[in-house]
Amino acid sequence: MKKKVYIAGKIGEDYPSEATLRKFERAEQSLQSKGYDVFNPTRSGLGARAEALAKEKGTDFYREIMLLDLEALAGCDAICMLPDWVESPGAEVEFRFAQAVGLEVIYKNYDKDE
Template sequence: MPTETKFFASGVTLQVARANRVYVAGPMTGIVDFNYPAFNAMADKLRAQGYEVENPADHGVVEGAQWADYMAYDLTRLGLCGMIALLPDWEKSQGARLEVLIAEKLGMTVVDAHDLVTREAV
């Protein structure tokens, strides 16, 4: 059986394939540079520890995009992950709160991003 078949069934990403993928969530709206420096720094730390990372800052600013456009895209990326890593003040973000609610409903591991990189570094 090819490895591909083991992890993907008709385009569905199975839990085993999502296990090492982490989605970074936190506040963006109303923050200088959309908080991209914090997102990128955490994504770099997680990648250095061997995680595959979905970083919402990677898409940058898209001309004409509204909040709902970004969320619609980011939620598709969240669904590819087995874990969500939360940046400081995530609870102040409507988008991050929605992402956490969905992550919990999907049975994903929800962790403080700093605790994750600190724990793994030990």
């Protein structure tokens, strides 16, 4: 059975920028080529669900997307940290959650991995 890996990195407020989408897609392809089943949050479709939940509950999008992302991460075996993850409060939360529940942590370094 393939290990399922969640990709974590800086998405930013300008999402869906082409650069962000390319960065996550590049990581997804690299991980798939190594035999992993990959959860790519930029292609998950969870954003629409988060928007609906925020409207329904009277909360905000960021709260709801983080909860949905953590739920998705909980179903994975590992997390892949993109080089810019330290610039993202959300990716830091995902990293800490992954550590707390004992997931494998993979650090992506494009200079050496690609």
